[in-house]
Amino acid sequence: MPRRSSIGPALLFISLCVAWLFCACSGKAEDSSDGARWFKPCLSDCSATTAEHSAPPDTRPEEAQPQGEPEECNGIDDDLDGATDEDGANGCEVFMADKDGDKCGTEQQTSCVCVPHPPYTALKGGDCDDNNPDRNPLAEEICYNDVDEDCDGVALPDCAGKECGLDGCGGLCGACELGEVCTNGGCYPDDCLGDCSGKECGNDGCGNSCGECPLGQSCSGNQCLACAPSCTGKQCGPDGCGGSCGDCPEEHECMAGVCKPQGCQPYCTGKECGDDGCGGNCGACGPGQTCESGVCKSGPCTPQCTGKQCGDDGCNGSCGTCGPGQTCENGVCQSGPCTPQCNGKQCGDDGCSGSCGTCPAGTQCQGSACVTVCTPSCAGKQCGDNGCGGSCGTCPAGKSCVAGKCQEGACVPTCDGKTCGDDGCGGTCSVADGSVPGGRPAYIVAMVRLNPGGTSWARLAQYTFKASGEVSQSFWLWSFLNETDKTEVAQTVAPCDKDKCKVYAATRFPSGGGYPKALVGKWAMKDAKLAIDWSDGASESWKLADLCDRVRLDLAGSDYNVTHGIGYGSLAGLDQGASVAERMSLASVNLHGPYAVLSGDKLSSGETSFDFPGDWKGCSDSVAVRFAPAEPCGSCPNGETTSPVRYYIAWLGGRKEVMEHFCECLVTSGKCYNGNARLKSYLQVLGDTGAFHGWVGVEASLYPGGIHTMGWFRVTED
Structure with missing residues (x-):
């Protein structure tokens, strides 16, 4: 051979x-x-x-072939297979996949390697979104954005299951009664003596722990007992005994025992309890309470699962879980990709366990709209007002609250010259009437329904509340179904505008034409919200935020498809107003806030701001003009993409005001423009003493044969 x-x-x-x-x-x-x-x-x-x-x-024959050794992590081809230090070799180290490069991985994707190589480069696990480098156990948590950055299952502020203590954002979850102390989120007598006699684990009766159970055992009745795995209703995650209830498929992650698409962001805005959209919950209710549609209520809760296979049952439970590879879409288990439903939404649930967007800093999502949130301020304070209508704590017997500190002796409130704010003794200075919402009888409101491809409308209203529980409103309404054009309301004069141009408003806002219309109803405070039932069958609810000399209304919900709503109330009468001349003499302030605009079928939203009076020029007691530098303009007849912009403000008396603006490039003859300008209708925000704080408003630029534009705005100091 x-x-x-x-x-x-x-x-x-x-x-x-x-x-x-x-x-x-x-x-x-x-x-x-x-x-x-x-x-x-x-x-x-x-x-x-x-x-x-x-x-x-x-x-x-096998006995005649060269015989290698088991592969080792040593840079040598020990097993003679032509490769060195393959994954799984003796001496390898387990690394987790880190797809987003944030040095954290997920325990569901691991490999034992000699040398780390993509994607297996992470030693630290717990990454709850391996496609987002800003979400991992090493990330810093950001308050008030409804996002769990550090992957601990909680978005700050967090008061779930707490009746007192810090909320993680400088505020408090509540205050204990006199004679009680806060321990681990619970209120206990200040002379409470913990008792762990005969206890191996669990609460000592004063909020502290009697011990932890070893692996494989669980605490039951303060005793460590052999653990029985619990996987009922769970697809994945710990079984309670150190084992697992299963692993999730690729591009999914385990959230509270349910496999969810990677990147799912818990959504708890406006909810005290219930499903967070990612398999977890938004908090627990107290004894004798049940969770109903995200709100803790007394008495039994009736699950709402008719026609639903999955999702929230409205009682802090679930209507069922979907199988692997399926997603819950509006209560039905669907195979394949879920189609998000975000038309007309700035934020909130998209129906696919995801979000329609996140709100900018200082705002939160309410009713699918981004609204300004009040941030409690208790830094360095033991007691007193937290700036949002709540308390930073109460003082024990024999002490009083003075400038946020508990001090010996009686405190004398000081409210001279003040109509609101801290009285120096833990209370507040107020001239408000406690028999009406927020202590204020008069409110101005701006509401819209922005629905691309469907019916959209805008409404400005003035509400008047009575202690009897009655409420009335006068309102102005515009709709895509009713083209309105414009009406002349004023004219500019020299020296602010040598051209002496006409100023226009959206038809219906000036007096006449059957407007404003009137409506009556009933109001009540329910679950810390203002609930209104109107005589035409419509209902709405609002959250109240105390801003010292005024109250802000943030829309909490409605049964007539409102997408954006904001309002303000004060002691100032609705017939009161600040003229242009009065405001032009004041120091310049920055007015800012959210907006949402629907032009044709295109919906946009964001933040807007400008200084007032700033570079505005007063033309008369009721008219001001501003000549702004070049801004983007898509309607210039000469093909230009930018143009200077001219703004007019005209005060119509009382709270009513209008703004008109247009690109200068549209002025083709003379110096004035009489074409299709942008028309905004505003109501002034006044404090209790009549101080001007900005506007709420809507846009109704509705021209026959043109592209309709409708919008909603808040331009205020807060």
């Missing part, structure tokens, strides 16, 4: 390749001298390395 070559199988493959013994396109090699034959897909050249193309099988 011919003598066999001494080179190994991998080198034999290279030699054959160099010698062109590999068939050009047959995928079949020439016969070797000892009759061995092997097959391989056709290669166009011999550039492949042994790491890319495995060697031909050795046909010698």
Whole structure:
């Protein structure tokens, strides 16, 4: 028999390749001298390395083949397979996949490697969104954005299950009664003595722990008992005994025992309890309470699962869980990708366990709209007002609250010259009437429904509340279904505008034409919200935020498809107003706030701001003009993309005011423009003493034959 070559199988493959013994396109090699034959897909050249193309099988008897050793992490091909230090070799270390490069990975995707290589580069686990480098256990938590950055299952502020203590954002979850102390989120007598006699674990009766149970045991009745795995209703995650209830498929992660698409962001805005959209919950209710549609209520809760296979049952429970590869879409388990439903929404649930957007800093999502949130301020304070209508704590017997500190002796409130704010003794200075919402009888409100491709409308209203529970409103309404055009309301004069141009408003806002219209209803405070039932069958609810000399209304919900709503109330009468001349004499302040605009079928939203009076020029007691520098303008007839912009403000008396603006490039004859300008109707925000704080308003630029534009605005100091 011919003598066999001494080179190994991998080198034999290279030699054959160099010698062109590999068939050009047959995928079949020439016969070797000892009759061995092997097959391989056709290669166009011999550039492949042994790491890319495995060697031909050795046909010698096993006892005659070279015998390698088990692979070690040592840089040597111990097992003679042509590769070194493969994954799984002896001495390897387990690394987790880190797809987003934030140095944290997920325990569901691991590999034992000799040298870290993408994606297996992370030693720290717990990454709840491996497609977002801003969410991982090493990230810093950001308050008031409804996002769990550090992957601990909680978005700050967090008061779930707490009746007192810090909320994680400088505020408090509540204050204990006199004679009680706060321990681990619970209120206990200040002379409470913990008792762990006969207890191995659990609460000592004063909020502290009697011990932790070892792995494989759980605490039951203050005793550590053998653990029984619990996976009922769970697809994944811990079984309670150190084991697992299952693993999630690729591109999914385990959230509270349910496999959710990676990147799911818990959504708890406006909810005290219930499903957070990612398999977790937004908090727990107290004894005797049940969770109903995200709100803790007394008495039994009736689950609402008719026609639903999955999702929230309205009682802090679930209507069912979907199988692997399925998603819960509006209560129905669907196979394949879920289609988000975000038309007309700035934020909130998209129906696919995701979000329609996040709100900017200082705002929160309410009713799918971003509204300004009040941030409690208790830094350095033991007691007193937290700035949002709540308390930073109460003082024990014998002490009083003075400038946020508990001090010996009686405190004398100081409210001279003040109508609101801290009285220096833990209370507030107020002239408000406690028999009406927020202590204020008069409110101005701006509401819209912005529905791309559907019916959209805008409404400005003035509400008057009575202690009897009655409420009335006068309102102005515009709709895409009713084209309105414009009406002249004023004219500019020299020296502010030498051109002496007409100023226009959206028809209906000036007096006449059957507007304003009137409506009556009933009001009540329910679950800390203002609930209104109107005589036409419509209802709405609002959250109240005390801003010292005024109250802000943030829309909490309605049954007539409102997408954005804001309002303000004060002691100032609705017939009161600040003229342009009065405001032009004041120091300039920055007015800012959110907006949402629907132009045709295109919906946009964001933040707007400008200084007032700033660079505005007063034309008269009721008119001001501003000549702004070049801004983007898509309607210039000469093909330009930017143009200076002219703004007019006209005060119509009382709270009513209008703004008109247009691109200067549209002025083609003379110096004035009488075409389709942007028309906004505003109601002034006044404090209790009549101080001007900005506007709430709507846009109704509705021109026959033109592209309709409708919007909603808040431009205020807060």
